[in-house]
Amino acid sequence: MVAALFFLVGAKVTASAATQPVLDLSEWQGTITASQAKLLKGEVKGVILRVQYGSNYADKTFVHNVKVLKTAGVKYGVYSFSQYVSASDAKQEAKDFYNRAKAYAPQFYVNDAETNTVTSGTYAAATKAWATEMQSLTGKKVYLYSYRSFYTTNIKTKSGYDGFWLAAYQSSTPSGADYQLWQYSDSLYNTALKQSTDASKFIGTNNWFGDTIDKSKYPNGGHVLGEVVRVKVGTKFYGAKTKIATALTNIDLRVRAIKTIYTGTSNQVLTIYNGKTVIGQIRAQDVRTAYYSNPDIKKVKVIKSNGIWTYKNGKAQNHISKGTVLNVSGYTTWNGYRRFVHAGHGTNITSNKANIKVVK
Template structure:
């Protein structure tokens, strides 16, 4: 999906290429707010993979077909495992319809191949309509499926520019818009699901996959509807968390006692919050973060070590990543400087942080600098200083 991830057909059916972009991963023992869309490109899954997947995502979205003529080679196998281990699934068709009548045929074929799916998606991202108009064909698709699926949702998937050009009128006939947009901030365009990456690591499947994030609707909105009109299940509350994509390295602080969790603490969408790792296990370790979450005035980061998900941790449990290097130089401490010498670089992870002296105590004196440190994103350094052979501390470079 997105960026023309499609097959070309000739003399029957032949498969070729997929285009990729990038992003990262999720925990295998805790259901997240990420949703994977999967196709034959991910291969046949194993029992163990699907059992683990059940605890990794609230549901998956499986590709069934490429147009009506080609069906995914792995769908029958993989959907059987989803049913066996109770993983809810929706399905999508990578649409290739050429006219309204062809769209009707594709929609009905999708249903015949996946009659038990929790919801259905028209993945229309490649312009193939030759007659009758794109909006008319896209509306014919949903109109053909609607009588077959009862209360189950029918979604439209595409990226915004394509939707505006080819389905701006028809999209209102669908229950929701699944928006593909690989960007840092959540799109302003109205949507029910946001696909933000095609390079998200799934520990359960041990590979990178397409991923979307639930921010506008909870999972029950997608999967709790039935094929009749008697669906009265209460919905879970909407998530009260705001997510922003990040891409940086931080260091786990030693002096604080924040831990890692399977979900953002305070997220009212998830009822089961549990610790995934003690923070102390990773004190002083560098972690990468790919998402920032804000809830009830607090900020959390989703953190990984060496590509393995640790979980969500309060921002106060992390400090800046600091790069250290050796130098050999001498500088004179400035007069009337208000800076101080510390035993460690400020905001570093060390627990025994303390003041060792003031710059005024050494004003006008020449100190020997043996090391320097710089925080990620900074252009100025901290210097490791000695005076008359004695370590007197780290000081910000503007102090000397």
């Protein structure tokens, strides 16, 4: 579970990021600051923190990080990288793990079983003994982490565990239906931590953290790659105190990457470019409330309660009722504002997101 480190500006993030990741963190990622923890809250479903590497080595950052994350409201579980040499040693490791973590009330405990260190008896028996001991100590869920090949060769059973966390670094969903959490990458760049980490995602409706995000609290989003937007004056870059230059709020900027993050009132963070130059990341709530230039938009639906009007040469033409779907064929500019061209009619309509929404 040791992640390689690299820095990436304007990384391409596509719609596959719609599922918030679960990060597993240890001293390899360093200490987490309070500001980083606040950002993480909107970026991840939760984190799983390493507590120890065997009984004799306590993770150097666990106590600090768990306190900071708890204060920020980030959900967390804990794991132990197992080094037991026998069934009795496995029980002792479980006790030490529990004693080091219990005061911080993790939501679950994980046995990271990926190295066969057993010298007496079998690894399978020791791994089961670990689970039996942990189940006797806590009423929280107890999970097993491993690779498929290692599990098949050395463990062979999930007896005593409440679920399975599978490590498989591949683009397609691994076969089998015996796992709930899939570690799919060891190098996913995280905006809050400014480094790459291991990343996992739950399969189906599984969620070991036991809660779901109220998406109604994050209504701002819906942007697509390649869309042209304008940014509100005074906007601060996501995760920073720096404001975007006022001159850049008066020109068209293009969306080159999108990441699903629940922050402020936004469900997206956008990486924006001026031509070929990356400007930075902003939240969807900081985009002006109009659709500007997206070639994929062919239809819009009227959502304003009292409807909208079509216009020609600045004069109102026809009233369109709420719920009506209109075909559009591009954009025009009137009085400094972008407006949709009403396909085949020679008129234009508002592009304000408060009045219309894009439909397929």
